[in-house]
Amino acid sequence: MTGLIIAVGGLAGLVLISYLLEASRRAPTPPERLGWAPDIPIRSITVDGVRLRYITTGDGPPLVLLHTLRTQLDMFQHVVPQLARRFRVYALDYPGHGYSDIPKATYSAEYFVNVVAAFLDQLQIRNALIVGESIGGSIALLLAARQHPAIGRVLAVNPYDYDAGRGLRRASLLSNLLFGVNDVPVLGATVARLRLYPIVRAVFEGGVERRGALSAPLARELYRVGNRPGHYQAFMSLVHQWPSWERVRAEYGKIAVPVLLYGDHDWSRPAERDSDARAIPGAQMRVAPNAGHFLSLDAPDEILRAVVDLSTAGSTLGPVTSGK
Numbered sequence: 001m002t003g004l005i006i007a008v009g010g011l012a013g014l015v016l017i018s019y020l021l022e023a024s025r026r027a028p029t030p031p032e033r034l035g036w037a038p039d040i041p042i043r044s045i046t047v048d049g050v051r052l053r054y055i056t057t058g059d060g061p062p063l064v065l066l067h068t069l070r071t072q073l074d075m076f077q078h079v080v081p082q083l084a085r086r087f088r089v090y091a092l093d094y095p096g097h098g099y100s101d102i103p104k105a106t107y108s109a110e111y112f113v114n115v116v117a118a119f120l121d122q123l124q125i126r127n128a129l130i131v132g133e134s135i136g137g138s139i140a141l142l143l144a145a146r147q148h149p150a151i152g153r154v155l156a157v158n159p160y161d162y163d164a165g166r167g168l169r170r171a172s173l174l175s176n177l178l179f180g181v182n183d184v185p186v187l188g189a190t191v192a193r194l195r196l197y198p199i200v201r202a203v204f205e206g207g208v209e210r211r212g213a214l215s216a217p218l219a220r221e222l223y224r225v226g227n228r229p230g231h232y233q234a235f236m237s238l239v240h241q242w243p244s245w246e247r248v249r250a251e252y253g254k255i256a257v258p259v260l261l262y263g264d265h266d267w268s269r270p271a272e273r274d275s276d277a278r279a280i281p282g283a284q285m286r287v288a289p290n291a292g293h294f295l296s297l298d299a300p301d302e303i304l305r306a307v308v309d310l311s312t313a314g315s316t317l318g319p320v321t322s323g324k
Contacts, residue, residue, distance in 0.1 A: 015186060018193035025227040030099045035217065036077040047118045053099040054092035054119070058084025062128035063307070064150070065091040066116065066136030068207070068294060069160065069168070070235055072098025072225065074218060075133070078300035083307065087129070092119060096234030098225055107238040109135075109245045113142045120150035127152035129311055131303065133296060134160040137260075138245050141280070145251040153310055155259050157295050157303070158266045159276065161249045165242025167267035171206025171293070178203065182239040192232045197223045209265040209292035210299075218297075252279040259284050261306050263291030263298060 030053070034040055040057045055073060063083055065076045073091035083089050093100040095115055096107055105111055116139050120128075128150050132140035137159035144151045160167055169176040178199075182188045201219045208214050226232060260280070262273050264287050277283045286306065291298040 015190050018190045022193040027228045028224040037081060045122060047115060047122060050095050050103050051101045052092050052119060056090045058087055058089045060087045062125050063087035063089050064128050064130045066132035066139050068134035068136060076296050079296055079303050082304055102230040102234050107234055108241040109248050113139050117143060117148055125150045129153045131155045133157040141255060142248055142251060145254040155261055155306055155310055157261050158293050161245050162268050162272040165245045170267040175203050175206050179239055182236055192236055207293040208298050209290055213297045255280045259310055261286050263288045263295045265292045267293050
């Protein structure tokens with residue numbers, strides 16, 4: 001009995017500390033310009049009552065970049081300037097991500113798909129090449145399956161649609177522990193509030209394979225946005241809704257001809273990648289060697305090469321290959 005009392009008291013103390021720590025955090029001021037591209041103006045648009053941060057730059061046919069879970073449009077900083085030489089490039093922060101609004105919502109796959117569809121509609125984007133990473137890849141595939149007029153071609157990079165959405169738990173032992181308790185009452189929220197920069201950075205580094213791919217400024221930025229009021233609750237909702245990303249795979253059979261590009265150290269497994277290739281009519285798969293889940297950070301040249309190939313050679317990127 002004494003041990004139980006001590007354990008309960010310890011947990012109560014930890015919960016109190018987590019609330020105090022959360023209350024002490026200071027939300028970052030939204031930047032007026034991009035540190036990596038100060039000449040690209042930061043814009044905003046209101047979609048279904050939610051203000052979304054986005055950028056657009058360059059001239060040419062439209063190309064839309066859709067980022068990974070728990071990140072933001074800055075993940076594409078290594079490819080935006082080069083793509084803008086050939087395309088009109090668009091990139092946005094999803095609701096609850098980056099510097100977009102954080103509405104009280106259920107952060108399911110359907111919610112993200114609907115918001116992105118409304119964003120594309122409001123900007124009157126049509127017949128675009130969509131480049132999506134992780135949930136961005138899954139969003140692009142679902143919009144293609146639903147014949148959204150903005151979707152001309154799809155480059156789906158490591159789509160997050162397998163193992164009931166538990167892919168991030170495969171990134172590292174730390175990630176497995178942290179996100180394994182997400183839905184545990186009291187404990188999950190307590191762990192989320194106790195986040196510290198070294199822990200958050202270590203989790204993000206589980207998405208890259210190449211040393212130095214995640215820069216210190218970007219890691220700091222990704223950590224700081226997590227201090228925005230309501231941010232950690234929105235991310236907990238996203239984690240809770242992870243299974244919804246696998247369920248929507250049932251629609252992939254309606255897709256025309258998207259292209260899948262995987263890094264060889266993605267969180268997905270070869271059988272899961274092959275399953276996507278079989279589910280999507282005409283799908284092709286290319287493996288980017290020595291690259292992880294965040295391919296735009298690990299191997300930006302591979303992204304650029306794939307975009308050029310896809311835009312100039314039709315709807316395929318070459319022979320089908322299986323990931324390692």
